[in-house]
Amino acid sequence: MNILSLFVIVPLIMLLGLWLSKGINQVRAVMVAGSTVLLGLSVWLTVAYIGLRNGGATEEMLFTASTPWYEPLNICYSVGVDGISVVMLLLSSIIVFTGTFASWRLQPMTKEYFLWFTLLSTGVFGFFISTDLFTMFMFYEVALIPMYLLIGVWGSGKKEYAAMKLTLMLMGGSAFLLIGILGIYYGAGAETMNILEIVNHKIPTEFQRLFFPLIFIGFGVLGALFPFHTWSPDGHASAPTAVSMLHAGVLMKLGGYGCFRIAMYLMPTGAAIWGDFFLVLTTISVVYGAFSAVVQTDLKYINAYSSVSHCGLVLFALLMMTKVSATGAILQMLSHGLMTALFFALIGMIYGRTHTRDIRQLRGLMKIMPFLAVGYVIAGLANLGLPGLSGFIAEMTVFVGSFQNPDNFHRVCTVIATMSIVITAVYILRVVGKILYGTCENPEHLKLTDATWDERFTVICLIAAVAGLGLAPFWVSDVISHSVEPIISAIIK
């Protein structure tokens, strides 16, 4: 059996285990065991992948396998990974692992919650290992639908509205995607759904002109592309902690990954035609998200808009179409995934205690819950690009890479996008200054306690990942840029 299939099989076994388990302890046991196995698997995969590459493996995808499951449309269950998917799998497993601990004390219906949570993870893992368009799409849907229930049932605030809005907008995106996928399939005329084979067939220009924007927007909705980002603030604000983590941390990355791997890779002519148009949209996303975050008063809204800005940077970097900028885009996905998960975890923990996320009602948390407050400062510093944490290396790779594109229009966009680093500092420090510093005067808040062990564990794991990526970026950058190369050379050919 192919090693990659384990990434789908393990969550399926977990689902079975959860279904059979009785009582919260068994549920927790299954989740911890399963997510640890997944984490171990992805670490092992990364090591094995680097080993193979160093051993001279030159194929674009490694660990490939393929089994047809619907002959009439040539749909196969084909899997394979390159450097990009390896790091995405690593990211997903870290988030699932920490998300488990972040939902440690979740009530009520813990078992059902974890069932949906695991199903969502199955979709995410499946998406990243697939190389077949239709299989990818299927896993994509598997990842989206549980979100509706997770937010609608376990959320807070206007949860039904948010769940509905998020699902409808993302489903709207999937409708575009499905059309686009069929377009690619028939346009290429290759009688295969496998990306690696389609890329060798030239899709006619007219097809590309029509279907590129469909796929790009379809995935772009999930990647918070302006103006299709409005599900993000409401969705994140209402989602329970671990779901926000998984959503911002991993699910939004499906968008960028899809835009790169499917839209741009398979339809380079379309990318050339539409590139400038989408570049403008992404530049707007970057700056607009940051400016909007400056005046928000809800912690989660601030983060959601910040995500619009940071995920905008992912698509922005991809559209710059240089090897370095694309590497930067993947690094940014990785970095944003980790630090946003950290942020949402901390916000969830603070909210769990204070029952408010309104920054006007929070003050002086540094003295009341020092651990969480310090974690928050670190997450903030990572977000505003402090060297040594992951945000810096990602942003710098993006900017250096974008500047390698000699076109003047691209240059102007790059300069505009760099402005976001200042605005990010404004909204991060605003929040830190308002909620963590100062003296707390609310007697209710003075009674609150600091993080519990499971919360500490979550936060420490994520900080370690953020700092690990930020301190030793060379190996990740190598793994990614090696795999970005064939894709970029196909795009700019």
Place this chain on the structure above:
Amino acid sequence: MEYTIFILALPVLSFLVLALAGMKMPHKVAGAIGTLSLAAVTVLSYITAIGYFGATRTAEGLLPVSTPWNFQWLPFTESLHIDMGIMLDPISVMMLVVISTVSLMVHIYSFGYMKGERGFQRYYAFLSLFTFSMLGLVVATNIFQMYVFWELVGVSSYLLIGFYYTKPEAIAASKKAFIVTRFADLGFLIGILIYGYYMQTFTFTPSEEQLMKAGMVLPWALGLMFVGGAGKSAMFPLHIWLPDAMEGPTPVSALIHAATMVVAGVYLVARMFPLFIGFAPETLHWVAYIGMFTAFYAATVACVQSDIKRVLAFSTISQIGFMMVALGVCTSLDPHEGGLGYMASMFHLFTHAMFKALLFLGAGCVIHAVHSNEMSFMGGLRKYMPVTHITFLIACLAIAGIPPFSGFFSKDEILTACFRFSPVAGWIMTIIAGMTAFYMFRLYYCIFWGKDNNSASREQSQARLNYAEAQPVLGEAKDNYAHHTPHESPVVMTLPLMILAAITIVAGWIMPFGHFVSSNGHAYDIHLDTTVATTSIIVAVVAILIATWMYAGKTQPVADMLQKKFSRLHYAAYKRFFMDELWLFVTKKIIFRCISTPLAWFDRHVIDQFMNFMAWGTNAAGETAQPIQSGKIQTYTMWFLGGIIILTAALIIL
């Protein structure tokens, strides 16, 4: 010189230990860890300096540039990558000495100054972090490494300014410092991007070939980098964060906001100096003009401030202006031909770091004694604090440019360089030097002479108590503020003062500075230009005499009269010519009100409403179409028949 790695490794280790385990340590242990590791760093720096400057010169008479450590940290392309390493050349070694010395003094001093403060361990952890970042900045092997550490010093500065995080002013000041410098760093970053793209390298010394290809864009790249430097070095109009940064603990102001971090911009220009001279001399002169204006502006403001740390802050801004001017007036790489300013600037950086740190630490002792920053609470302190008094006087004489103190020599070189560039520049700088002498002695007299406020009338001690109550200082017991006669600080605080004073006295004489640091690397003999020196001494002495006449007495009739007569000018200068209000207007009114708020509104009410409208539209369409599916056979039949008739009619007609 592989051991230089420990210069960076020790502070980082001490930071990690203190950050992770500091809270469980007693204060003494935490302080000892920080101080001892820094003492080791200082020793290593001195060994490095002795080894480096003592080494034999190359055949061309240069001190060899060595790179004991360098590894690729983040690769971008074949030729573009961020490296991390240690580069030793004359200015970086000199900076190692400056930073480690001042930092060690501050570490020792803080034992006394921060005694009993809550967060003592955190304070030492941040000091270690800062020292690490600053050392990493100066030994950078390439421009991007410099940027990395540049950001790190920015954050350490943010953390230390906001050390008293329950104090609203400190929070605001730390935020302001970070954001203003970040804004300037944007220029630095874009400059680096341009430099990197056209040069295809991030090193400081691109090859001839690369320079030939990209020489055209260098003025832009260097100009933008200077914007970053201007932000960190508080050049007008980006200086606004520095006076507010005085909200941090005083030793921090001495270390970061007087001696080391704020001169990073000067260091940056010095680092890129050969490129400036070769490809962007015009840009370099702009540096001089900006520096000159800043020096003048800050000196004016410093003359009327009432908070002693603010006076020192503006004095720092002004002195950094001097250093920038010195670099900017250079016209060639040869110190004999117009490159003198480079050496003068570095020399002034060195001497200034010592005497300004001394001034700040002295001010810290004063603040410690009277529990206030306001001059009106001081006066006549010379009797109570003899050591502080004498060392402060030495530093004042040094900054005023009185021989034989170190400031005289470095300032004299700067003035000589200016006169060589143009007599106008020379005279302007001489006048500013005179203003420096004036406001420093105004400060000196107001603190140590004049009316003895400590035999203290009842109202004044009450005022002091009120002031103390208004200060939400962490953990310090209120009764510390109760009125008591000011007394000299403990030895841990006065010892650093004495050491720094000793350096200030001798640095001008014993440093054959030009031998080590000069614009083209060749040994250069510093010699005094007697005309310039005489002029500047006369100006300084006159300025000091005026200050004595105005401020040394028990009452200050002249000063009060002038203040009344020019009340508007006084107010404007006291308010720093409304630069802060201007910036506040830009940030609060323009960014918050005119950009962010409308954008956020637009997002919620236009874009999001459009999505909601789509949903509502779909819903409405469904509602409208719903009655068609009524379930009544009759209706269906009617629609069916109608359809058939229309279709048939259409077929017949067509």
